[in-house]
Amino acid sequence: MSLPGSSTAQIAGVPLAEPKLNGVHGVASSEQSSAVPVQPSEPARVPWAKSDRPLKIALIGWARLSSQEREGSGYNLNKSELARGLVLSGHSVAYLAAGMTNRLGPTLSAGSPRIVLRERWGGIECFELRNSPNAAPAAFNFTNMATEIAEPVSTGMVVAWLKSVGAQVAHVHSQEGYALDLIPTIEAAGIPVVVTPHNYWFVCPQVDLLHHERTVCIDYDGGRRCEGCLPARDVRSLRTTRAWGQSLEYLLGLYPADVIRKMAYGVKPTLKAMVRGQLVRKWAEPMLKPEALNDPELALGFESVKRDERRGTTIYHHPPIYKEDQPRDYARAEWGTNERVLSGGAAHRVSLTVYGRRREAGVSALAAASMVTPPSDYLRKVHVAMGVPEEKTRWVRLGQPHFDQINRRARRSPFYGVRPWDPKSATRPLRFAFFGTTRPNKGLEVLTRAIPLLSQSVRERCQFIVRAQGYEFGFRKRLAVFPEVSVHGGYDLYELISSAGTYDVGILSHIWLENSPLVLLENFHAGKMVICSRLGGPVDWVKTPEEHPSGYNGLFFAGGDEHMLAAQITKLVTGEVAIPSPQEIHDRTTLVSYPAHVREVEGIYQGLVASRERSVSRGAAVIAAPRSSS
Numbered sequence: 001m002s003l004p005g006s007s008t009a010q011i012a013g014v015p016l017a018e019p020k021l022n023g024v025h026g027v028a029s030s031e032q033s034s035a036v037p038v039q040p041s042e043p044a045r046v047p048w049a050k051s052d053r054p055l056k057i058a059l060i061g062w063a064r065l066s067s068q069e070r071e072g073s074g075y076n077l078n079k080s081e082l083a084r085g086l087v088l089s090g091h092s093v094a095y096l097a098a099g100m101t102n103r104l105g106p107t108l109s110a111g112s113p114r115i116v117l118r119e120r121w122g123g124i125e126c127f128e129l130r131n132s133p134n135a136a137p138a139a140f141n142f143t144n145m146a147t148e149i150a151e152p153v154s155t156g157m158v159v160a161w162l163k164s165v166g167a168q169v170a171h172v173h174s175q176e177g178y179a180l181d182l183i184p185t186i187e188a189a190g191i192p193v194v195v196t197p198h199n200y201w202f203v204c205p206q207v208d209l210l211h212h213e214r215t216v217c218i219d220y221d222g223g224r225r226c227e228g229c230l231p232a233r234d235v236r237s238l239r240t241t242r243a244w245g246q247s248l249e250y251l252l253g254l255y256p257a258d259v260i261r262k263m264a265y266g267v268k269p270t271l272k273a274m275v276r277g278q279l280v281r282k283w284a285e286p287m288l289k290p291e292a293l294n295d296p297e298l299a300l301g302f303e304s305v306k307r308d309e310r311r312g313t314t315i316y317h318h319p320p321i322y323k324e325d326q327p328r329d330y331a332r333a334e335w336g337t338n339e340r341v342l343s344g345g346a347a348h349r350v351s352l353t354v355y356g357r358r359r360e361a362g363v364s365a366l367a368a369a370s371m372v373t374p375p376s377d378y379l380r381k382v383h384v385a386m387g388v389p390e391e392k393t394r395w396v397r398l399g400q401p402h403f404d405q406i407n408r409r410a411r412r413s414p415f416y417g418v419r420p421w422d423p424k425s426a427t428r429p430l431r432f433a434f435f436g437t438t439r440p441n442k443g444l445e446v447l448t449r450a451i452p453l454l455s456q457s458v459r460e461r462c463q464f465i466v467r468a469q470g471y472e473f474g475f476r477k478r479l480a481v482f483p484e485v486s487v488h489g490g491y492d493l494y495e496l497i498s499s500a501g502t503y504d505v506g507i508l509s510h511i512w513l514e515n516s517p518l519v520l521l522e523n524f525h526a527g528k529m530v531i532c533s534r535l536g537g538p539v540d541w542v543k544t545p546e547e548h549p550s551g552y553n554g555l556f557f558a559g560g561d562e563h564m565l566a567a568q569i570t571k572l573v574t575g576e577v578a579i580p581s582p583q584e585i586h587d588r589t590t591l592v593s594y595p596a597h598v599r600e601v602e603g604i605y606q607g608l609v610a611s612r613e614r615s616v617s618r619g620a621a622v623i624a625a626p627r628s629s630s
Helices: 065-070 073-088 145-149 152-164 182-188 221-226 235-252 254-275 337-342 345-349 354-368 377-385 401-411 444-453 473-478 493-502 518-525 562-574 582-588 594-624
Strands: 056-061 092-098 114-121 124-130 169-172 193-195 430-437 462-469 485-488 505-508 529-533 554-557
Touching (some): 065 073, 065 124, 073 092, 073 124, 073 594, 092 152, 114 152, 145 354, 169 182, 182 193, 401 493, 401 518, 401 594, 430 493, 430 518, 444 462, 444 473, 462 493, 505 518, 554 562
Antiparallel strands (some): 114 124
């Protein structure tokens, strides 16, 4: 109730509970009135440091900048946040995408290439190369190697665009959708090029060095092993299909265009049915769910159920497993696969097919750049092993705004210095989390096979939280027998930032040579220990108990080895390896903040531009100097 003639007090717009009276009218108990909740206030905005030498910078990639992680995943998120940070520093930034957009031409197929302004986002002018002869993402261009090696027309357009925006430096984050003659041509035009490879595209048209998406490619056999690695696609047909769809969307809007597209898709099967004499195509509404959950204990109920050490917590549903639910096979990688890839030496430089020539062109393209800045040292070493001059490479660690938010959340927690779990005193399960996608390279299948290998006593002390973008329903059905597993769909950055309190240990079960996985860094910024495949870039961050007995932050297992993954999970559950606190994880891990990342990249730009200006000045001085008389 309210006191007569008074109004309810508020803090930050939230009504406060009124003090209880101690029996005397209008007199409040001091003991009860002292506990007034205070809402946190929004912090003062911290000013961003401005550059004393603003530059004109052009970024190059394939994904739409404003889509961030929704198109191109972590590569595009890093690129877009870097662009915004550069704008905050006072630089002028333009962006060019290619390989994804097409429009119909006079012949009702994809028209001629041209560069157009698409949108302005975050202070960045975003352009696109429409009707690029090379399709993106790279998997769609896998049979188009001759055009991917060199394409003078579109390459010339990109160089002309760079000049039109006054670019002093170009930063390539992905060349999918472009030709490999682009970097040498830009450098020849007098513009320094920085390249940040986020995968292995320059030396592998499949991009992951993953043969048939199941085995790490140790030796590409001069290009012969590349043939048939991915399904063959007709690039010209793909570009035409995209041109029709995107032109209709532009002219009619998304939903009318979708109606027309579905009608067009139905023409071919309708004509086939008519040829077979089936003039009427009857449609039967499918059953969306099975008749009932296939529960062998249906008649048991629950009233008499007690703990059964033999059965444990398993719940049998027997859901139908359709073709799309079937597991994708993968190969186990040897413990030393990382080292085997690096030791390839001369084998990496043999060229016997168009795919071999394509790798040569990729290495030559990187060799022509002013600086190559991979986000992990392992990724850098692979490219050096394949022929890129080491003096042109530099490891630049990633920083992201949401990394910093996750990190600050951990540091401000009252549990920052507390170890999250002890098997002797635990009153809850140890919580593991997988964040990623259902793509084969991310290895969700490895975790799915490891969980049933856990002993019942270990598994029942666990909780596995799976967040995977893509078709996750098949994994959910296959793991439904274990109540200790919850499988969810995709997630966004808001959920990611708030998820740190829902798990204790991160799992990265990838089967490819990961570059610098954002998920790994997200776990470390959150102060979480990880169990991780020993493949690719994670070796640059993860410190194991074997090598760092008092300074470890994770455990490794051989990529694709579900038995070893289960063994590492068991070590944590049983307490054989203690789980560090978030503070200990931060102390043991080298992490870079977002402002520091932007400043480092900005410094690289400034150094290259200054060096190029000095070189031009020296050249002009030599030309202007009078010849000495004999």
